[in-house]
Amino acid sequence: MKKTTCPLDCFDGCSIVVGEDKTLKGDKDHPVTQGYLCHHLNHYHTFPRIAKPSYLGREISLDEAMDVLEQQLSQNPQNKTLFFKGSGNLGIMQSVTKLFFAKHEAVLASGSLCDEAGDAGIVEGRGANLSFSPLHVKQSEVVILWGRNPSVTNSHMLPSLKGKTLIVIDPVSIDLAQKADLHIPIKPRSDIYLAMLLSRVAYMEQMEDTEFIEQRCSNFKSFIDFVCGIPMRDLMHKCGCSLENVGTLLSLIKGKKVSILVGIGVQKYSFGHSVLRSIDSFAALLGLFGKEGCGVGYLSNSGFGFDAPFKVKAKTEVLPIVDFGKYGLVFIQGGNPMEQMPCTPRVEHGLKNAGFVVYFGLHENETSKIADLIIPAKTFLEKDDLKLSYGHEFIGQMPKAYESDIGISEYELCSKLMSHFNYEPLQSAEAILQGVINSHSVLKNGHLISKTYETLPYEKTFYTSSGKFEFFDEFDDEFDNDSEGFYLLATKQNKSLNSQFIKDDYLYVPLHVGLNKGDKVILSNQYGQCEYIVMPSDRLRSDCVMLYSGAKNANRLTPPKASQEGHCAIYQEIKVQMEKV
Ligand SMILES: Nc1nc2c(c(=O)[nH]1)N[C@H]1C(S)=C(S)[C@@H](COP(=O)(O)OP(=O)(O)OC[C@H]3O[C@@H](n4cnc5c(=O)[nH]c(N)nc54)[C@H](O)[C@@H]3O)O[C@H]1N2
Numbered sequence: 001m002k003k004t005t006c007p008l009d010c011f012d013g014c015s016i017v018v019g020e021d022k023t024l025k026g027d028k029d030h031p032v033t034q035g036y037l038c039h040h041l042n043h044y045h046t047f048p049r050i051a052k053p054s055y056l057g058r059e060i061s062l063d064e065a066m067d068v069l070e071q072q073l074s075q076n077p078q079n080k081t082l083f084f085k086g087s088g089n090l091g092i093m094q095s096v097t098k099l100f101f102a103k104h105e106a107v108l109a110s111g112s113l114c115d116e117a118g119d120a121g122i123v124e125g126r127g128a129n130l131s132f133s134p135l136h137v138k139q140s141e142v143v144i145l146w147g148r149n150p151s152v153t154n155s156h157m158l159p160s161l162k163g164k165t166l167i168v169i170d171p172v173s174i175d176l177a178q179k180a181d182l183h184i185p186i187k188p189r190s191d192i193y194l195a196m197l198l199s200r201v202a203y204m205e206q207m208e209d210t211e212f213i214e215q216r217c218s219n220f221k222s223f224i225d226f227v228c229g230i231p232m233r234d235l236m237h238k239c240g241c242s243l244e245n246v247g248t249l250l251s252l253i254k255g256k257k258v259s260i261l262v263g264i265g266v267q268k269y270s271f272g273h274s275v276l277r278s279i280d281s282f283a284a285l286l287g288l289f290g291k292e293g294c295g296v297g298y299l300s301n302s303g304f305g306f307d308a309p310f311k312v313k314a315k316t317e318v319l320p321i322v323d324f325g326k327y328g329l330v331f332i333q334g335g336n337p338m339e340q341m342p343c344t345p346r347v348e349h350g351l352k353n354a355g356f357v358v359y360f361g362l363h364e365n366e367t368s369k370i371a372d373l374i375i376p377a378k379t380f381l382e383k384d385d386l387k388l389s390y391g392h393e394f395i396g397q398m399p400k401a402y403e404s405d406i407g408i409s410e411y412e413l414c415s416k417l418m419s420h421f422n423y424e425p426l427q428s429a430e431a432i433l434q435g436v437i438n439s440h441s442v443l444k445n446g447h448l449i450s451k452t453y454e455t456l457p458y459e460k461t462f463y464t465s466s467g468k469f470e471f472f473d474e475f476d477d478e479f480d481n482d483s484e485g486f487y488l489l490a491t492k493q494n495k496s497l498n499s500q501f502i503k504d505d506y507l508y509v510p511l512h513v514g515l516n517k518g519d520k521v522i523l524s525n526q527y528g529q530c531e532y533i534v535m536p537s538d539r540l541r542s543d544c545v546m547l548y549s550g551a552k553n554a555n556r557l558t559p560p561k562a563s564q565e566g567h568c569a570i571y572q573e574i575k576v577q578m579e580k581v
């Protein structure tokens with residue numbers, strides 16, 4: 001029996017017991033994940049993986065594949081070589097390959113398809129984006145799910161929500177909205193306005209925490225002047241929320257221990273950083289930081305405080321908008337940009353025009369289909385790694401559980417390339433991983449945790465240069481919310497992890513449009529048009545249609561643009577027109 005940790009892009013970072021027969025079971029000793037795994041890991045071995053490398057559609061050996069890769073790397077100018085990493089596996093060692101590409105003076109795609117817009121806003125206000133543990137949420141009296149859907153994306157948070165007053169702010173009537181004490185079906189892209197409206201009314205009701213604001217915050221007066229300078233009518237119109245909604249929410253949280261769990265939905269927009277900053281500012285006004293059972297949790301910076309062994313200096317390109325077509329050699333690791341990056345037609349055009357495309361991954365996908373060279377990876381069970389979770393403080397060790405003849409690990413691939421090009425050899429994998437652990441961990445109740453969590457998050461300090469929380473007082477929003485069309489939402493699905501595992505390709509549409517299951521529609525906007533098969537849903541606002549992340553054609557109409565801060569994709573900064581076929 002060996003223990004390891006789930007490597008997938010998920011808040012939970014489940015601890016796993018691997019049996020002699022390779023079966024995977026939840027580890028009952030883990031304080032957060034407590035013996036349960038989700039669909040993906042319960043069925044992990046049933047999903048077909050790539051067994052053999054292939055070159056231009058022909059199976060070859062791993063040695064031959066490495067020869068082809070080395071030849072391509074020698075042949076292509078270094079500044080015409082691009083390294084692109086997705087988030088199929090979040091182990092620390094996934095980034096080892098960056099060392100090679102940086103040393104080789106290649107260009108690295110840098111930025112995010114995920115959470116970095118929001119992260120940038122949190123860092124502006126708090127100086128660092130610390131994790132917010134389910135064990136901490138357990139101490140709350142009220143939990144606000146603000147654009148976050150834990151029953152799908154963070155199932156090990158659910159026990160901490162039991163018995164709490166629950167408020168859901170989400171344009172979709174998610175499962176937990178149906179059980180909540182209050183559901184505000186907010187207009188998409190308007191959370192910043194709701195947060196300002198809440199702050200303003202809370203201030204009018206004298207709910208602010210004067211002591212916390214005086215001692216631990218800066219810029220409060222500018223914030224309040226700014227918020228009070230916008231007519232309430234405008235704020236209500238922008239977010240489609242009534243004063244009654246606001247009053248009910250404030251009465252439910254007044255004097256209570258409140259946790260606000262924010263997901264990526266609120267920040268898939270150009271001004272995503274400001275959205276998180278406005279939610280944080282509302283929480284700071286109420287004095288919710290550094291206290292038991294209180295605070296704002298987001299996808300945290302899991303590496304905060306730890307040594308970063310693969311931090312490199314390199315030429316970079318903004319990841320969500322990188323133009324693959326400019327490169328002679330594109331190396332894609334652990335990602336599926338053909339499905340997951342914004343504006344598929346542009347990605348497709350770029351990858352088809354790139355000189356040579358390498359896909360280094362576990363499963364066949366839309367990107368492997370167009371790659372010239374496919375190199376199969378080892379699974380997380382077949383290599384040494386370490387996972388720091390973005391949803392809790394526990395350090396997830398990942399020692400190799402067993403050997404396999406299939407694929408190559410990122411460490412091995414990188415070592416081979418370093419040696420081929422006579423670059424300095426890597427430290428041993430064990431030394432690298434132990435170095436990370438030693439840099440910032442402490443043993444608490446028999447479990448290794450991040451040193452930052454010896455106390456409550458932000459109890460002692462914020463991590464800004466002043467050590468104080470910085471209220472916001474400006475933002476820039478140029479999108480026309482009142483323009484014609486539907487918002488095109490993308491959310492996560494139970495049985496898939498983005499484009500991995502089991503997909504659901506339907507376009508969900510509100511009932512009032514009068515379409516039936518299986519009807520075909522064409523969605524269009526300035527980026528193109530595409531046909532979808534419909535599934536009616538009673539969970540959507542009348543101005544929204546929805547696809548799952550990973551669905552076929554989910555990104556045909558999404559914008560090739562990055563956020564104002566954080567180099568992040570802004571999938572929902574669009575509206576679409578819908579026509580029945
Ligand atoms: N099963 C499963 N789990 C996953 C994943 C998966 O694919 N499948 N993906 C993982 C990854 S990569 C990530 S980043 C996390 C994401 O975790 P979450 O943030 O929880 O996931 P999402 O479904 O993207 O978004 C959450 C909610 O935001 C809402 N939303 C959309 N737009 C808006 C808006 O403008 N305002 C508000 N208030 N809400 C909005 C959506 O309706 C949705 O219910 O989940 C991780 N966990």
Ligand SMILES: Nc1nc2c(c(=O)[nH]1)N[C@H]1C(S)=C(S)[C@@H](COP(=O)(O)OP(=O)(O)OC[C@H]3O[C@@H](n4cnc5c(=O)[nH]c(N)nc54)[C@H](O)[C@@H]3O)O[C@H]1N2
Pocket residue numbers: 009085086087088089113114115264333334335336337339340341360361362363364365377378379380490491497498499500549550554555558571
């Ligand atoms: N429209 C729309 N698009 C979105 C989103 C959205 O909400 N809306 N969500 C975005 C978000 S939050 C994210 S995080 C991205 C995710 O997008 P991607 O990072 O592209 O993630 P996946 O689709 O899960 O593809 C991961 C790939 O990694 C491979 N892989 C798994 N394990 C390993 C390993 O150990 N080694 C190697 N080398 N490969 C491995 C798998 O085979 C799989 O093909 O998608 C984004 N795309």
Ligand code: SF4
Pocket residue numbers: 006007008009010011012013014036037038039040041155156
């Ligand atoms: S995907 Fe998330 S919930 Fe599922 S096993 Fe992995 S860490 Fe746990």
Ligand SMILES: [Mo]
Pocket residue numbers: 009113114115
């Ligand atoms: Mo993500």
